[in-house]
Amino acid sequence: MERLCARLRAAASGATPLALETLCDEALGMLGPGGRDGDVALLAARFEGLLPETVAYWYMAPRPQTAGQARRLTRRTLGHWGLDSLVETTELMVSEVVANAVRFASRPITLRLLCTDVLRCEVGDDSPVVPRMRHARLSDEGGRGLFLVDQLARRWGATRVSTGKIVWFEQPLPGPPGVR
Structure with a gap:
């Protein structure tokens, strides 16, 4: 052996x-x-492996303004990749997932965007608690973030890792498969 x-x-x-x-x-x-x-x-x-130009990765402090920073980074990266048609939807989902991570993280969070056969967005934080979708009432001020992700993403999920968790979602790329 x-x-x-x-x-x-x-x-x-x-x-x-x-x-x-x-x-x-x-x-x-x-x-x-x-x-x-x-x-x-x-x-x-x-x-x-992945080509370096198909991956973007950042560490961000868990502060209230981090969701805005994540939106700007997402917009810039998707524009660079020629995925302008996905910017608004992706910004919204990134913002929701990052805002959730900011609530529970005690150390820097990560944002990773991967452009392969789909657009995959991953947000990592140091909390081991995996989020679950809530069913918010009309009077609730929160609890709709994962519902939005569930409605807008092709797939989404959460994975526990040794350092906490990663919440991810995927969207199909525009155009016919294999052509962009």
Whole structure:
């Protein structure tokens, strides 16, 4: 097993990576036929990473004016990416999620925008409490932020991480898939 791990590490760090099928064949060959009563499944994937120009990332102090700062950063970034048609909706959702993070964070919050096959926005804070959608009454002054996100985003969710949580949402990119 140690030999197999060393070989996989070497293959992953090589300048000329092996084809994944070749790597799987080699790995299965190193395991040998002995001692297996059933089938063996092996999955190999290669992550090429994200291009730097498709990611924007900021740390922001948890202050009341941070939601406005996040809106401005979002507007500027989406304009740079040519996603002007998504600016208003994205600003609104970013503002709601950042305002919620500001309420509970005791350390800087993070805002990350990723433009891949969708526009993904992530807001991280140090509180482990995952938000849940409330059903605000007409007289309530708050409690509508996640409802708005739920209505406007294609998908959204919250993920606990070792440093707190990340609340994220996604929107489809304008235009036909694969063309912008």
